[in-house]
Amino acid sequence: MKSAVLQLETLVCPSCSQKIEAALKNLDGVQKDTVSVSFSSSKAKFDFDENTLNIEDAEKAVGKVGFEVLKTKIR
Amino acid sequence: MQRFILKNKTAIAFISGALIALAFLSKLIARFVPGYESAFSWAFEGPMIAASVIGALPIFIQAYQSLRLKVVSIDVLVTIAVTGAFIIKNFEESAIVTFLFLFGAYLEQRTLNKTRNAIKALTEMAPESALRQNDDGEFEEVDVDDVDVGDILLVKTGAKVPVDAEVIGGEGSVNEAGITGESIPVAKEPGSGVYAGTILENGTLQIRAERVGEDTTFGRIIELVEEAQDSKSAAERFIDRFSKYYTPAVLVIAALVGIFSRNIELAITILVLGCPGALVIGVPVSNVAGIGNGASHGVLLKGSEVIRDFSRLDTMLFDKTGTLTVGDPTVAEKKYYGDKTETALDCLAAIERESDHPLAKAVLKDLGERPYPEVSATEVIKGAGIRAEVDGHKLAVGNVALMELEGIKLTPEMVADIKDFESRGSSLVLTAMDGELKALMGVRDKTRPGVKEDLVRLKRLGVKNLVMLSGDNQGTVDAIARELGLTEAHGNMLPEDKAAYVKRLITEDKQTVAFVGDGVNDSPSLALAHIGIAMGSGTDVAIETSDVVLMNSDFSRLPHALGLAKATARNMTQNIVIAIGVVLLLLSAVLFSDWMNMSIGMLVHEGSIMAVILNGMRLLRFKLRK
Numbered sequence: 210m211k212s213a214v215l216q217l218e219t220l221v222c223p224s225c226s227q228k229i230e231a232a233l234k235n236l237d238g239v240q241k242d243t244v245s246v247s248f249s250s251s252k253a254k255f256d257f258d259e260n261t262l263n264i265e266d267a268e269k270a271v272g273k274v275g276f277e278v279l280k281t282k283i284r
Numbered sequence: 285m286q287r288f289i290l291k292n293k294t295a296i297a298f299i300s301g302a303l304i305a306l307a308f309l310s311k312l313i314a315r316f317v318p319g320y321e322s323a324f325s326w327a328f329e330g331p332m333i334a335a336s337v338i339g340a341l342p343i344f345i346q347a348y349q350s351l352r353l354k355v356v357s358i359d360v361l362v363t364i365a366v367t368g369a370f371i372i373k374n375f376e377e378s379a380i381v382t383f384l385f386l387f388g389a390y391l392e393q394r395t396l397n398k399t400r401n402a403i404k405a406l407t408e409m410a411p412e413s414a415l416r417q418n419d420d421g422e423f424e425e426v427d428v429d430d431v432d433v434g435d436i437l438l439v440k441t442g443a444k445v446p447v448d449a450e451v452i453g454g455e456g457s458v459n460e461a462g463i464t465g466e467s468i469p470v471a472k473e474p475g476s477g478v479y480a481g482t483i484l485e486n487g488t489l490q491i492r493a494e495r496v497g498e499d500t501t502f503g504r505i506i507e508l509v510e511e512a513q514d515s516k517s518a519a520e521r522f523i524d525r526f527s528k529y530y531t532p533a534v535l536v537i538a539a540l541v542g543i544f545s546r547n548i549e550l551a552i553t554i555l556v557l558g559c560p561g562a563l564v565i566g567v568p569v570s571n572v573a574g575i576g577n578g579a580s581h582g583v584l585l586k587g588s589e590v591i592r593d594f595s596r597l598d599t600m601l602f603d604k605t606g607t608l609t610v611g612d613p614t615v616a617e618k619k620y621y622g623d624k625t626e627t628a629l630d631c632l633a634a635i636e637r638e639s640d641h642p643l644a645k646a647v648l649k650d651l652g653e654r655p656y657p658e659v660s661a662t663e664v665i666k667g668a669g670i671r672a673e674v675d676g677h678k679l680a681v682g683n684v685a686l687m688e689l690e691g692i693k694l695t696p697e698m699v700a701d702i703k704d705f706e707s708r709g710s711s712l713v714l715t716a717m718d719g720e721l722k723a724l725m726g727v728r729d730k731t732r733p734g735v736k737e738d739l740v741r742l743k744r745l746g747v748k749n750l751v752m753l754s755g756d757n758q759g760t761v762d763a764i765a766r767e768l769g770l771t772e773a774h775g776n777m778l779p780e781d782k783a784a785y786v787k788r789l790i791t792e793d794k795q796t797v798a799f800v801g802d803g804v805n806d807s808p809s810l811a812l813a814h815i816g817i818a819m820g821s822g823t824d825v826a827i828e829t830s831d832v833v834l835m836n837s838d839f840s841r842l843p844h845a846l847g848l849a850k851a852t853a854r855n856m857t858q859n860i861v862i863a864i865g866v867v868l869l870l871l872s873a874v875l876f877s878d879w880m881n882m883s884i885g886m887l888v889h890e891g892s893i894m895a896v897i898l899n900g901m902r903l904l905r906f907k908l909r910k
Contacts, residue, residue: 219400221393231353249400249513249572274349275290282429284497 210240213264215253215271216280220246225276229253232274238262286345293342297386303335304379332375339382340366356532361555364535368552369882380883381556388890392565395897399573399904407506409481414446415439431496439489445478448500449491456487504827505584512587513575534558549881550874557870557885562892566859569900574852577906582835583845588856590831593814594846595853596796599789600747601809603782603801604754604761605642607819607839608768609729613642615650616710616728619701621721628722631674632715634659635681639670646727647713665689669714680716683757692716698724709763711756728760734840736768741843741908745850753782753809783808790814798832800842817842847908855903859896866892 220226226246233244233253238261246253253271257264268278289296310327343366347359362385369378415423417436428446431437436452439445445458457469460482469485472478478491481502497503534555542551571588578585585591605611633654636644657675664670668689669682680690684702687694694702701724705712710726739750751772754761758775765773774785782801786809789795799806799813810816810829818830819837827833832849834841870888873880 219393219397221389221396227355228350228353228357231355235353247510247514248568250510251400252510272287274353275287275346277291284429 210256211259211283212243212254212256213267213284214282215268215278216282217251217253217271218277218279220248220251220276228274229271229276232270233267236262236267236270239267289342289345293386294390296338296342297383297390300335300339300379300383301387303331303338304383307331307335307376307379329375332379335379336366336370336375336382339379339386343382343385356535358531358559358561361531361534361559364538365552365555365882368548368555372548374549374882377882381886384883384886384890388893391890392893392897395894395901396569399569399576399897399901409444410502410506411444411446411480415443429497431493433493433496435493437491437493439478439484439491441484441486441488443484445480445482445484445489445491447480447491447493447497448495448502449478449493451476451478451489452492453490454488456484456489459483459485501827508586508827508833509575509579509584512585512590513572530560531558534560553874553880553882553885556882556889557867557874557880559889560867561889562863562866562896563860565893566863566896566900567856569897570852570855570859570903573900573903574848574855574906577903578845578848581844581848582838582841583848584827584833584835585845585849585852586831586833590815591849591852591856593796594798594832594849597747597798597815597846598795599749599751599797600742601782601786601789601797601799601801601813602750602752602770603799603806603819604752604756604764605729606802607800608735608752608764609731611729613646613711613727613729615646615725617705617708617726618650619724621695621698621723624717625722627675627677628679628715628717630654630657631677631679631717632681632723634674635662635670635672635679638662643711643713643727647725650725677717678719680714682714683712684714687714687716687721690716690719692719692721694721706757706759707763709760709767711760731764731768732839738840738843739768739770742846745843745846747846753777753785779805779808782806783812785809786812800839844908848903848906851906852903855900858899862892862896862899 217229226248229246230244233239233255234241238258240256240258243256244253245255257267264281264283268281271278307328307330310331314327340363343359343362347357347363350357350359362381366378366382369375369381411428413425414428414431415438416426416431417423417438423438431447437446437449441456451472451474453474455471455473457471458478459469460479472487472489477494478489479502480500498507538551538554538558541554542548545551567588571591574591575585585594602608629651633648633651634656636648636651637656638659660673662670662672665682665686668686669680671690672679672681680686680692698721702712705724705726708726708728710728713725713727714721715723715725743750749771751774752761752765752770753774755777756775761773761775764770777785786797786799789797790812797813798815798817799809800817800819801809802819807829810818815831816829817832817834819834819839832845834845866888870880870885874885
């Protein structure tokens with residue numbers, strides 16, 4: 210299990226974070242209850258299973274709902 | 285393709301704006317050029333249709349994506365409204381609404397970025413790379429994320445310290461302003477600790493990493509600021525829940541209106557008017573801007589709940605030592621009686637050397653190096669002092685109560701001196717040898733410089749009671765209270781008495797209470813009070829336990845913290861009023877007037893969003909008037 214922090218482009222509406230949260234929760238390998246999207250710092254944080262999920266797929270999923278991922282950190 | 289469109293939303297907004305301008309231009313020309321009129325409807329509607337289609341693309345995509353995730357977002361409302369306008373062939377409205385929506389989003393993003401700049405200045409201080417010693421003993425540059433605890437790192441002049449670490453070699457001075465707020469560089473030598481995010485101004489240091497990444501003091505501060513900005517008060521959670529149902533509700537109402545009135549124009553106008561934008565964004569914007577301002581002024585307000593409580597403050601309680609005073613007691617005045625003074629002082633030094641009471645330390649410092657004869661039969665009398673035998677003499681060192689207990693006679697002169705010392709706020713240390721008082725010492729702790737002015741400012745900000753709670757004797761406490769102009773002061777209080785006092789104020793007097801005190805001793809009171817503010821150089825403890833963190837435990841930041849909390853709370857209320865007011869205004873306009881249409885609705889709506897953001901941004905410039 211690893212935890213990821215995605216730095217996103219500036220989020221404009223608090224409801225944007227709802228979309229990103231839903232998109233990440235829909236992915237296999239993401240721990241659903243660890244997903245949190247911060248409106249003020251424009252960051253998405255979540256834990257995931259590195260054997261099931263490729264982090265690039267998470268970036269793609271966020272991109273697909275319309276938000277650019279600027280930087281990804283994994284620990 | 286979808287990503288391409290979304291990425292170029294701004295460009296699309298400008299293209300659609302240009303097309304709309306073109307359409308109005310041809311309308312203008314049509315008025316003056318005869319014969320142009322026949323072509324007019326095409327020349328006007330053509331660009332409008334194009335603008336609608338281009339502008340609607342990104343909105344449609346966003347709406348589709350959020351619907352797939354079962355979220356009814358504003359995009360959905362706008363999409364339906366635009367489609368409706370298109371169907372009833374009102375191309376002018378569909379074009380203007382899409383344009384305003386996109387352009388508004390663009391402006392909002394730009395201004396919101398500004399509200400976050402305060403924090404950005406902080407995060408940009410984060411170190412990016414480090415020079416790490418590899419197996420060959422050479423130093424190579426690595427990403428700061430790759431540094432582990434125990435790694436040996438090299439920091440050169442002008443570079444940032446990458447992690448919290450211990451100095452193991454070299455010397456230098458470090459500017460720690462980012463962490464402690466102290467702008468004077470601090471000298472470091474082997475054994476000293478250094479913090480991530482501070483800057484080595486001169487010298488070269490070899491350090492061993494002790495804490496890395498988010499565990500460093502710097503990392504935790506940023507984490508806390510971000511958490512604080514995102515934390516939601518009960519009111520905000522209500523708004524969140526509300527807007528979750530609000531948007532679908534608007535959809536249903538618009539549908540019902542459309543079905544019963546058979547007026548599609550009216551139905552889609554309601555869709556646009558109902559957008560909840562300003563309400564949802566108003567409070568978070570104030571929050572982000574207020575906390576951002578604090579972060580750049582050495583004040584961390586932990587979340588909007590804290591801001592709300594702090595802004596309603598009735599009573600502020602202070603611990604004395606180390607909070608209102610410097611915390612370094614010294615002997616301020618002394619008097620000797622009778623003969624054999626030197627013998628008595630030697631014995632006193634010997635006794636005090638074995639004690640770690642703060643008063644004992646002050647006395648010892650004042651006495652200087654002495655022969656220290658052997659001490660025997662030491663007996664500590666709680667709340668009074670020490671009894672001991674030194675070099676064949678019987679000694680009693682302590683307060684007035686101890687002298688009474690020992691049956692030491694005090695002459696009227698001595699009694700007058702004691703009164704005199706106490707009235708000036710001294711804690712007393714009396715020394716009796718072989719049944720006679722030999723020395724009277726007054727130990728005083730200086731009040732922090734500037735603390736009086738800070739208290740005046742707090743009072744001006746509307747704090748009703750400034751109360752000091754201290755374990756010291758009432759005389760000392762009263763003297764300091766007079767000096768500083770406190771409302772009340774209570775002495776002889778143990779930590780549990782202080783906690784009981786806090787509890788009584790909260791439960792019986794229904795006051796909003798802040799407690800400012802030592803992070804260790806006063807932790808029960810800090811936890812009980814609505815707002816706990818821990819002082820003390822142990823930055824870690826202070827940061828973790830405080831609701832309001834003052835960088836470097838700097839008391840003088842307290843008035844700014846309170847003023848900011850009040851301004852932020854006011855700002856939130858203003859934003860809620862603006863948001864709700866605008867929605868009410870729009871709804872009544874659509875019901876009772878005939879000038880309201882979709883475009884004006886969208887304009888007012890986007891305008892109200894900008895209004896709350898700009899209002900929130902005022903907080904970034906907030907500064908307490910002197």
